[in-house]
Amino acid sequence: MRQMLPTGQRMLLPAGCLTQSAGEEDVVSEQHVLAAFGPLTIRERRIGDLESKLDKLLTTISHPDNKLLDARLEPAEQASTIVSFEQASALVAHFQGSMALHFPFVVFPPGTLLDEIRQSETLLLLAILAAAAYEAPARQEALVQKVQTEINKQLHSDAMLTVKMLQALLIHVAWCHCHSGPERYSVYLHLAISIVDQRKIDQPKQLRTSRPRMAIGPKQGFSPENPSEAAEQRALIGCYYFSSSLGVLLQKKCKFPYSSFIEECAESLAQIAEFPTDHLLGHITRFQHLLEQADALSISNSPHLHASDDSGLRSSVQTLRERVRICKSRIPPDLTENYLLALQKYTVELHICQISLFDRPSDSKLPPPEWSDFRIQALLDGLTVANQMFIYMKCIDPQIQRASNHTEWLQIGYFIVISCKLAVASCELPVFHCTQHLREELNMPMMLDLAMERMKALTVPADPNQQQGHNDPPFSHMAWLKPIQDWFNRHYAPNEPAQAGEMGYGSHGLIASNNTLTFDMEEDSDYLTSMNWYDFQWSNFFPWSADDRLHEWA
Numbered sequence: 001m002r003q004m005l006p007t008g009q010r011m012l013l014p015a016g017c018l019t020q021s022a023g024e025e026d027v028v029s030e031q032h033v034l035a036a037f038g039p040l041t042i043r044e045r046r047i048g049d050l051e052s053k054l055d056k057l058l059t060t061i062s063h064p065d066n067k068l069l070d071a072r073l074e075p076a077e078q079a080s081t082i083v084s085f086e087q088a089s090a091l092v093a094h095f096q097g098s099m100a101l102h103f104p105f106v107v108f109p110p111g112t113l114l115d116e117i118r119q120s121e122t123l124l125l126l127a128i129l130a131a132a133a134y135e136a137p138a139r140q141e142a143l144v145q146k147v148q149t150e151i152n153k154q155l156h157s158d159a160m161l162t163v164k165m166l167q168a169l170l171i172h173v174a175w176c177h178c179h180s181g182p183e184r185y186s187v188y189l190h191l192a193i194s195i196v197d198q199r200k201i202d203q204p205k206q207l208r209t210s211r212p213r214m215a216i217g218p219k220q221g222f223s224p225e226n227p228s229e230a231a232e233q234r235a236l237i238g239c240y241y242f243s244s245s246l247g248v249l250l251q252k253k254c255k256f257p258y259s260s261f262i263e264e265c266a267e268s269l270a271q272i273a274e275f276p277t278d279h280l281l282g283h284i285t286r287f288q289h290l291l292e293q294a295d296a297l298s299i300s301n302s303p304h305l306h307a308s309d310d311s312g313l314r315s316s317v318q319t320l321r322e323r324v325r326i327c328k329s330r331i332p333p334d335l336t337e338n339y340l341l342a343l344q345k346y347t348v349e350l351h352i353c354q355i356s357l358f359d360r361p362s363d364s365k366l367p368p369p370e371w372s373d374f375r376i377q378a379l380l381d382g383l384t385v386a387n388q389m390f391i392y393m394k395c396i397d398p399q400i401q402r403a404s405n406h407t408e409w410l411q412i413g414y415f416i417v418i419s420c421k422l423a424v425a426s427c428e429l430p431v432f433h434c435t436q437h438l439r440e441e442l443n444m445p446m447m448l449d450l451a452m453e454r455m456k457a458l459t460v461p462a463d464p465n466q467q468q469g470h471n472d473p474p475f476s477h478m479a480w481l482k483p484i485q486d487w488f489n490r491h492y493a494p495n496e497p498a499q500a501g502e503m504g505y506g507s508h509g510l511i512a513s514n515n516t517l518t519f520d521m522e523e524d525s526d527y528l529t530s531m532n533w534y535d536f537q538w539s540n541f542f543p544w545s546a547d548d549r550l551h552e553w554a
């Protein structure tokens with residue numbers, strides 16, 4: 001029987017069989033190993049390579065001060081200076097204890113140790129370490145480079161189509177705002193979706209065995225992997241959650257839309273409830289589907305509903321609000337305050353308000369619609385939801401918010417943008433008095449000030465010394481909030497207008513044509529020059545596209 005040498009050990013043979021000297025011991029060449037034990041299988045070689053890489057990655061440096069990565073080191077030296085075994089164990093524990101609450105799509109049993117994940121997959125461990133290292137930007141940057149290098153390697157191997165690779169990509173996508181730009185987010189998300197497609201994870205198992213129409217020889221299988229069905233289903237729901245959120249909130253084409261099979265998987269996982277977070281998956285899927293249904297009512301998808309007579313839109317919105325009410329009633333008491341679900345629920349309700357009030361082509365030459373009863377009620381509902389979400393967010397521990405995944409940050413930003421637009425719209429003369437109480441209760445200027453203070457605190461690393469050796473600035477949560485606050489301050493007029501002509505609807509640029517809303521490049525150049533600004537772009541919030549902004553920077 002062929003034997004494998006333990007990782008990190010060297011085999012000693014009698015004198016005469018040695019190929020080179022290494023102190024008092026000698027290292028055996030590959031030819032001697034083959035002579036003694038026969039050729040290694042591809043699987044054995046791969047296992048050995050993975051263990052060797054992890055041994056190098058988790059090697060503790062010899063210096064007692066345990067310095068951070070020096071960017072000037074050679075790649076071979078960097079591997080031994082990124083993170084120690086103890087630091088890696090702490091990062092894994094932090095991921096399981098704090099970050100997993102925001103990410104029920106890749107789950108480990110309670111008490112899973114570093115060694116157990118290490119034996120599973122190199123890339124999965126690297127993705128966890130890179131995501132959890134946001135308190136140390138220099139270390140995180142080095143780990144991200146390792147993740148990207150490993151992804152590039154696996155793109156050209158059978159390992160590309162494994163569920164472990166899919167899980168690693170989802171983790172890397174979930175916290176990409178800490179270390180990468182949105183262009184990488186889309187690339188890695190598309191890679192994850194391609195794995196789902198190739199492995200047919202989005203189909204019932206009985207349909208995956210059908211013979212391809214173009215097949216001639218024996219059916220080709222995948223790499224030797226036997227993932228649990230539950231792990232596949234969680235990853236499937238994660239792909240849907242991230243892709244759908246990106247498509248709706250940033251008005252991009254959704255590459256992975258809803259299907260009834262996704263909801264069936266979520267319901268199955270919730271019924272078995274192997275882990276407590278499995279109870280969330282059914283609610284996550286339903287609310288995400290509601291967000292897509294709301295977006296289907298937008299002017300870009302259903303222009304016929306946005307005619308001068310809003311009767312068609314009114315009926316569709318009423319039906320959708322009833323579905324939202326039913327979904328909210330299905331949330332058990334122990335999950336009503338869940339952070340991930342709360343953000344999702346408020347986002348759906350605010351998106352309905354956005355479509356009812358502000359969804360209008362920016363180049364439209366038609367006058368703004370009148371304040372009908374339907375639109376006034378939508379404004380009142382929106383102010384109420386915005387105030388509820390603000391009260392909820394004030395009570396959230398900043399450290400919980402700091403660990404938010406990419407979609408949660410998109411939802412927070414969307415909430416702030418829509419709340420600003422609602423507050424400004426409530427100052428219009430026809431609705432000024434009927435919205436005054438809700439407008440004052442929301443107190444949007446104070447909310448923005450509090451948000452700025454919290455974002456400022458979140459932007460500062462826990463240990464300033466960790467900045468050494470880091471070339472790029474850390475992720476700034478304030479970079480996307482500052483222009484929103486400036487826009488609000490320029491357009492918010494809480495004092496009662498003297499006459500209708502003084503403050504006609506549309507004068508604030510909420511749904512008016514492009515020429516009513518301009519962005520001062522000189523005034524705002526301090527944060528426009530930062531790539532962090534593009535990390536949280538809001539489609540159509542400013543009258544010029546992301547491509548135009550990039551052109552201006554160039």
